[in-house]
Amino acid sequence: MKVLGLLASYRRQGNSEVFLKEALMGAEDEGAEVEILRLTNYNIRPCTACGRCATGLKPCHLSDQFMWLLEKVYTYDAIILGSPVYYLTTPAILKLFSDRTVCEGYPTPLLGKPCAMILTYGNRGYNAYAFTVPNGLFLKWGMKVIDRALIHSTSPGDAFLDRVNQVRSKEIGRAVARATRTGEATYLGEPGVCPVCNDRIIRILKDNKTIQCPTCGIRGRLRFVGEELRAEFTEEAIRMGRFSPEQWYQHHMYHVELGKAWFMASKDQRKVIRKKYLTYLAPKVEEPAES
Numbered sequence: 015m016k017v018l019g020l021l022a023s024y025r026r027q028g029n030s031e032v033f034l035k036e037a038l039m040g041a042e043d044e045g046a047e048v049e050i051l052r053l054t055n056y057n058i059r060p061c062t063a064c065g066r067c068a069t070g071l072k073p074c075h076l077s078d079q080f081m082w083l084l085e086k087v088y089t090y091d092a093i094i095l096g097s098p099v100y101y102l103t104t105p106a107i108l109k110l111f112s113d114r115t116v117c118e119g120y121p122t123p124l125l126g127k128p129c130a131m132i133l134t135y136g137n138r139g140y141n142a143y144a145f146t147v148p149n150g151l152f153l154k155w156g157m158k159v160i161d162r163a164l165i166h167s168t169s170p171g172d173a174f175l176d177r178v179n180q181v182r183s184k185e186i187g188r189a190v191a192r193a194t195r196t197g198e199a200t201y202l203g204e205p206g207v208c209p210v211c212n213d214r215i216i217r218i219l220k221d222n223k224t225i226q227c228p229t230c231g232i233r234g235r236l237r238f239v240g241e242e243l244r245a246e247f248t249e250e251a252i253r254m255g256r257f258s259p260e261q262w263y264q265h266h267m268y269h270v271e272l273g274k275a276w277f278m279a280s281k282d283q284r285k286v287i288r289k290k291y292l293t294y295l296a297p298k299v300e301e302p303a304e305s
C-alpha cells in the first residue's frame with residue numbers, strides 16, 4: 015500500500031509540509047509506504063491548448079517533467095494533498111498541474127482510490143475557494159475524498175507549535191491508509207453544503223430559484239427550516255453531477271467527441287477565416303529594457 019503526499023507549497027518546512035508529513039506518519043502507522051512529491055521541484059509547463067492530445071493520435075508536445083510526474087502519481091494507492099491557500103484559492107502550481115491533466119482519458123488509474131486534503135491559510139475568512147481546485151482534480155480522477163482539513167497557520171514554523179492540528183493531520187493519514195486497506199471509502203470530514211464535494215459555495219442561477227454547486231454542477235433548492243437555510247439536492251441531481259462516472263463519460267462522448275467532429279468538419283473553412291486574425295495586431299514579445 016503506497017500513499018503519496020502531494021505538496022503544493024514552495025516554502026521549505028512550511029506549514030503545509032509539516033501537516034502533510036504528520037498525515038504521512040499516520041499512514042505509516044497503519045502500514046503504508048509513503049513518499050512526498052513537491053510539485054514546485056518539477057518543471058511543469060502550462061497547457062498550450064493545442065488540442066493534439068484531444069485527437070488521441072499525438073502525445074503532449076511539451077517537453078517537461080509533467081508526463082513523468084503524472085505516470086508516477088498513477089502508481090500510488092492513495093493521495094494526500096498538502097497545500098497553502100494563495101489569494102483565496104490554492105497556488106498556481108496546482109492549477110498548472112491540474113490543467114495539464116486535460117490529456118487524460120477516462121477512467122484514470124486513480125478511479126475509486128482514497129484521497130484527502132490538508133490546506134493551510136493565513137488569514138481568517140480569506141479562503142472561500144480553497145477546495146475548488148483540489149476537489150476538481152481529485153473528483154475528475156474519480157478518487158474518493160476521505161477527509162479534509164483547512165488549518166489556520168500563517169508564519170513559517172506556526173505548524174511546529176500547533177499540536178492539535180498535527181494530531182488531526184495524523185488522523186487524516188491514518189484514515190486514508192485504513193480506507194486504502196479496507197476499500198471502505200466513507201467521508202469523515204465536516205459535511206459541506208454540497209453532498210458530493212462537501213464545499214460550502216453555491217451559485218444562485220438566473221431563475222432566482224435554483225442553486226448549483228459550481229464545482230460539481232449539481233442543482234437543487236434552498237429552503238428555510240426555522241431560521242436555518244438548507245440546501246437540498248435530489249438523488250437524481252446528485253447522479254447528474256459532472257464527476258459521476260455516467261456524466262464524465264457523457265462529457266467525453268458528447269462534448270469532447272462532438273467538438274472534435276465539428277472541428278474536423280469545419281477545418282477548411284477555419285483556415286480561410288484565420289488569416290484575418292493572424293497578422294492583425296500580432297503580439298510582439300518585447301524584452302524589458304536593461305536596467
Ligand SMILES: Cc1cc2nc3c(=O)[nH]c(=O)nc-3n(C[C@H](O)[C@H](O)[C@H](O)COP(=O)(O)O)c2cc1C
Nearest residue numbers: 023028029030098099100101102135136137140167
Ligand atoms: C502569495 C501568497 C498569497 C496568500 N494568500 C492567502 C489568502 O488568500 N488567504 C489566506 O488565508 N492566506 C494567504 N496566504 C498565507 C498562506 O496561506 C499561509 O502563510 C500558509 O500557512 C502558507 O503555507 P506554507 O507554509 O505551506 O507555504 C498567502 C501567502 C502567500 C505567500
